[in-house]
Amino acid sequence: MTQLHVDQLGKRYGAAPVFSGLCFTVAPGEFVAIMGDSGVGKSTLLNCLAGLDHWDAGRITHGSTDLGLLDDRQRALWRRAQVGFVFQAFHVLPHLDVAQNVALPLMLLGRNDAQRVQHMLAAVGLQDLGARLPQQLSGGQLQRVAIARALVHRPALLLADEPTGNLDPATAGRVLDLLHAQTRAHGAALVLATHSDAAAARADRVLRLSAEGIVG
Numbered sequence: 640m641t642q643l644h645v646d647q648l649g650k651r652y653g654a655a656p657v658f659s660g661l662c663f664t665v666a667p668g669e670f671v672a673i674m675g676d677s678g679v680g681k682s683t684l685l686n687c688l689a690g691l692d693h694w695d696a697g698r699i700t701h702g703s704t705d706l707g708l709l710d711d712r713q714r715a716l717w718r719r720a721q722v723g724f725v726f727q728a729f730h731v732l733p734h735l736d737v738a739q740n741v742a743l744p745l746m747l748l749g750r751n752d753a754q755r756v757q758h759m760l761a762a763v764g765l766q767d768l769g770a771r772l773p774q775q776l777s778g779g780q781l782q783r784v785a786i787a788r789a790l791v792h793r794p795a796l797l798l799a800d801e802p803t804g805n806l807d808p809a810t811a812g813r814v815l816d817l818l819h820a821q822t823r824a825h826g827a828a829l830v831l832a833t834h835s836d837a838a839a840a841r842a843d844r845v846l847r848l849s850a851e852g853i854v855g
């Protein structure tokens with residue numbers, strides 16, 4: 640059971656600040672939505688939380704792990720074991736079929752589990768599309784591959800960047816159910832960036848990101 644803690648986080652590109660002084664905590668089993676205008680820094684913040692981007696001030700800790708103290712390799716290993724990330728742009732690998740894409744986190748951990756992959760494909764409604772290549776899928780189907788891949792290894796920290804942006808309301812609802820169930824069942828901390836009021840309404844807490852900081 641691992642808590643995510645962000646303390647006085649600041650990030651800038653050159654002289655231009657993206658955000659500064661961000662402080663918040665996400666408890667195990669908690670679903671926090673981050674809302675805010677386009678360009679305010681939601682994706683940048685999620686990338687920092689995943690240790691994929693660097694920040695200029697403050698601290699991010701996940702349990703006893705201080706992300707700022709890890710080198711790139713340690714961060715990669717931490718991320719592999721602890722993080723599920725649904726990217727805004729999916730980042731599905733084009734030369735792997737759907738099932739192989741979903742299986743990737745398990746493979747990297749040496750925990751191949753075809754049954755678990757099938758379970759996740761079914762959970763996102765893609766049980767019959769495992770052998771397809773990503774280019775043969777619709778945008779919403781690709782998004783669901785990304786979600787299945789983020790959940791397959793039962794990560795303690797789930798980061799989702801606009802994960803329902805390409806989905807119809809019914810499918811979006813099912814995907815949110817799935818993220819929510821995983822959060823509750825495994826005590827994962829879920830941070831979801833979204834413009835969708837429907838998605839935010841499902842969260843335990845909504846944080847609003849702006850140039851002035853983050854408020855909840």
Ligand SMILES: Nc1ncnc2c1ncn2[C@@H]1O[C@H](COP(=O)(O)OP(=O)(O)OP(=O)(O)O)[C@@H](O)[C@H]1O
Pocket residue numbers: 652657675676677678679680681682683684727
């Ligand atoms: N590599 C970069 N160099 C300079 N500025 C950047 C870079 N990447 C992002 N930015 C800027 O940082 C700000 C935050 O971008 P980010 O993608 O985090 O916004 P967002 O809140 O996720 O927006 P959206 O809702 O459109 O997804 C934006 O103003 C963007 O132009």
Ligand SMILES: [Mg+2]
Pocket residue numbers: 681682683727800
């Ligand atoms: Mg974004």
